[in-house]
Amino acid sequence: LMRRALAIQEAVLAPGHLEKAAPLMTLGAAQSRRWKYAEAQSLLDRALAIALAVEGGDGQTPAMVRTALTQLKDRMSVDPAAEPVWLQAVVAAEKDAAAGAFGVAEKLTLLCRHYFLRGKPKAAEPHYRRLVALAEKLGELERGILRATMGVPGGVYVMLQQDQADLAEKLLLGELAMMETVLAAGHQDRLNQLYFTGNVYRMTGQHKKALAMFERQLA
Numbered sequence: 364l365m366r367r368a369l370a371i372q373e374a375v376l377a378p379g380h381l382e383k384a385a386p387l388m389t390l391g392a393a394q395s396r397r398w399k400y401a402e403a404q405s406l407l408d409r410a411l412a413i414a415l416a417v418e419g420g421d422g423q424t425p426a427m428v429r430t431a432l433t434q435l436k437d438r439m440s441v442d443p444a445a446e447p448v449w450l451q452a453v454v455a456a457e458k459d460a461a462a463g464a465f466g467v468a469e470k471l472t473l474l475c476r477h478y479f480l481r482g483k484p485k486a487a488e489p490h491y492r493r494l495v496a497l498a499e500k501l502g503e504l505e506r507g508i509l510r511a512t513m514g515v516p517g518g519v520y521v522m523l524q525q526d527q528a529d530l531a532e533k534l535l536l537g538e539l540a541m542m543e544t545v546l547a548a549g550h551q552d553r554l555n556q557l558y559f560t561g562n563v564y565r566m567t568g569q570h571k572k573a574l575a576m577f578e579r580q581l582a
Contacts, residue, residue, distance in 0.1 A: 365390040381417040381424065384410045388428050395435045400448045407432050436473075441480050441530070449474040453490070465505050468497040472512045479537025480530055491541040513538065516559060528567055535560040554580055 368386045376382060391406030407428060414424035439445035449470075456462040456470045471494040478487035498506050511517055514534055522531040539560060542553045561576030 365393065379413055379416050381413060384414045384417075384424050384428065387413070388431055391435070392431050395431075395438055398442070398444050400435070400439050400442075400445050401451070403435055404432075404448070407435060440477055443481065446477065449477050464497050464500055465508075468494055468501065468505075468509055469512055471497070472509050475538070475541070476513050476534065479534045479541075482533050482537065484537040484540045487537065487541060488544060491538075492545055495545055515556075519559075519563060523563070523567065531563060535563060 365386050369383070369390065372380070372383050372386065387406050387410035391403045391410060394400075394403035394406065411425060411428040411432065414422060414428050418424050439448060453467065453470045453474055456467045459466065471490050475487040475491050475494060478484060478490075494509075498509060501509075514522075515538070519531045519534065522528065522534075535556065539553075539556045542550070542556055546553050557576050557580040561573045561580065564570070564573035564576060
């Protein structure tokens with residue numbers, strides 16, 4: 364039914380008409396729940412482009428589409444079936460001249476996050492090494508955006524609020540394992556990750572684990 368509605372709108376409405384956004388968003392959300400992630404992403408991206416062009420960044424419709432995109436990303440983050448989509452996103456960014464180093468680094472961040480949340484840090488290693496190399500060429504602001512994309516610290520706090528402490532732990536320990544493999548001993552990012560992981564353990568009442576992290580930071 365949604366496809367029929369979209370076909371009618373394509374025939375009748377102008378390409379950027381706002382009324383196209385709602386069925387695109389609805390179909391995108393439906394495909395997300397059916398594990399058709401690539402199509403869901405494409406549909407929601409189209410809906411967002413239309414909504415932004417008509418209402419601007421502060422409009423109600425863009426906010427709704429962004430919420431749907433966030434829900435899609437959260438569903439894809441832990442689903443093994445989404446792995447090819449994350450990999451394809453990296454390849455697409457590499458082919459897109461407009462994406463630049465930051466665009467590729469952002470997609471690599473999401474791919475690594477996917478592996479960490481699944482408890483597969485080893486699978487992330489080659490991609491994480493590329494991410495570190497690219498991040499070294501970026502500015503401080505861009506590196507901060509990549510940390511936020513990874514989910515540290517904001518996303519971790521959200522997971523804790525949603526009773527997803529197990530996912531938060533996988534994310535933190537997965538990236539910590541990669542930092543200890545890729546970065547030099549004493550690197551500030553390693554020390555920061557140890558401290559933050561220890562603090563999360565302290566907040567969740569896991570004091571022995573917290574102490575172990577703080578002692579590793581001081582070693």
